Structures are given as C-alpha cells and as structure tokens.
Amino acid sequence: MISPGLRLRLEAVLEGEIENAVALAGGCLFDVRAVTLADGRRVVVKTGASRVAAHLALEARMLADLAAAGAPVPAVLHAVGDLLVLAHVDHDASGLSASGRERLAATLAELHAQAGPSFGYAYDTVIGTLPQPNPPTARWLDFFRDQRLLAQVLAASAEAALEPDIAHGLDRLAARLDTWLVEPAHPSLLHGDLWQGNLLTRAGLPVAWIDPAISFGHPEIELAFGTLFGPFDQGFVDLYAEHRPLEPGFWPERRAIYLLYPLLVHRRLFGRSYARPIRDILRSLGCAG
DSSP: OOOHHHHHHHHHHHTSOEEEEEEEOOTTTOEEEEEEETTSOEEEEEEOOGGGHHHHHHHHHHHHHHHHTTOOOOOEEEEETTEEEEEOOOOBSOOOOHHHHHHHHHHHHHHHTSBOSSBBOSSOEEETTEEEOOOOBSOHHHHIIIIIIHHHHHHHHHTTOSOHHHHHHHHHHHTTGGGTOOOOSSOEEEOSOOSGGGEEEETTEEEEEOSOOOEEEOHHHHHHHHHHSSSOOHHHHHHHHTTSOOOTTIIIIIHHHHHHHHHHHHHHHHOGGGHHHHHHHHHHTTOOO
C-alpha cells in the first residue's frame, strides 16, 4: 500500500489512476515500489525523507547522463524533490546466458570508449549512501589514490569504522601504487556500481543497468568491481578484452587493488566482516599494517 498523500501526488504526475503498488528492495534510504496504472502503464517509484532528496536528484542526473551516452538504463520520467519516477523495465531472474555475457561485454566496452576531459566528473556523486568525490584530476593514479582509497580511509577513520592496521596498510599501499597500476589511454565513462544486483536481465540477456555511481576513470576498476559479487569473472574479462584489450597483469594484482575501493565502501556500510578481505589483499601485496 502507499499513503493517500503519495497516491495523490503520483496520480497527478502520471495523469492516471493507480491500480496497485508492490514494494521492491531499495536499500536503506528509499521506499521503492513497482506501480501499475489502470491504463496498464508500469513505473518504478522511489521516495524518501527530505534528507535524501539530494540522493534522488543525483540518481536522476546520473541516469540521464548514462542514457545520453547510450547506456541501457531506465528512463527518468519525473524527478522533483523526494520523488523519482522511472520507466519500468521488464526483467526476470534468468541471469546471463553465454550470449548475454557477450552482449554485456560489448556494451560495457562501448561505454568505456567514451572519453572524458579528466578523471573525476563534472559533479560529485554517491556510491550507495556514501559521498563519492569527483574533482577533475589529470592522472589516474592520483585520482584513485586520493579520491577513492585515501578519501575512504579518512572518512572511515573519522567514523571509527576502520581498523588502525588497515588504515596503516592502505597508507603504505598508496605510496607504492605506481608499482602495479598503469595509466589508461583516456578517462573512460564508468557506471561505477555495476554488479549482479544492479544488472537487470530477461531471457538471459542484459536489459538495464540501475543505481549508478558514475565518474570518468579506468575501465579496470569497473571490471574488478563486477568480480566481487558477480556477474563478472575471468572469462567475462577475457570477452571484454576482445573489444578493449587490457594491459597484462590485471588478474590478479591490479584487480585486487581495485577491489579495495568497494570493500572499503562495504566496510563502512555493512561492518567488520569486510575487514578480513581488505587485510588479505594488503598482505598479498606486502602492505599489511
């Protein structure tokens, strides 16, 4: 059920009568519902307290930017204040077939072919519920070190959400990143949070990407992120490399380094269980605290 006030707002915005509304998983910030109108139209509605209105506005802006770049994302139908309405995308729980993996690899490579003027973005974004700083930066190593790794270390330490030995190990790694990381040909447009839960499929094929955290960065960080919870694996990375070849050494060293960013995000959001994989990576690189 939806509140009478929200029903009135939606019916005014959508110019139609709501037939039903079904709750969807939407994280800890938003109330998310699949809404069906009497005329058969279907939409996805996100609402939240006034404090999260800025998050909804950012999501709408990021989706519009990705749509303009040709990425398969839901259309933004309405975005005002604490109300975001998206086009409903028909999907199922089929997962990716072999042809679906090939299509996703090609589509992702096409997105990454779009070059930005610098690393970062025109505005700061969010990843999950956390701020994601995107100041324009000339070198990838500088951007990844300062705006992804060390920005998370500082924020997590201020929240008492990071163990001191991990913070020390990450400082050691930050000073040695040029041992492993390479500069890409150009800053690439990234979805930024492309994992199994943010990929909609139908009949084995990818049909939409949702919940972005965009920036211009190195494609390898996107590939690494997708291996943390799926759907990417080494075979998928090989498919991607047929479209955009990778420098030798992505698997396992550079992948492990890039995994530190989403692991730090998850350490802040979901607790101490993510400390162990961070420690394991630092130990494997000789940077344990």
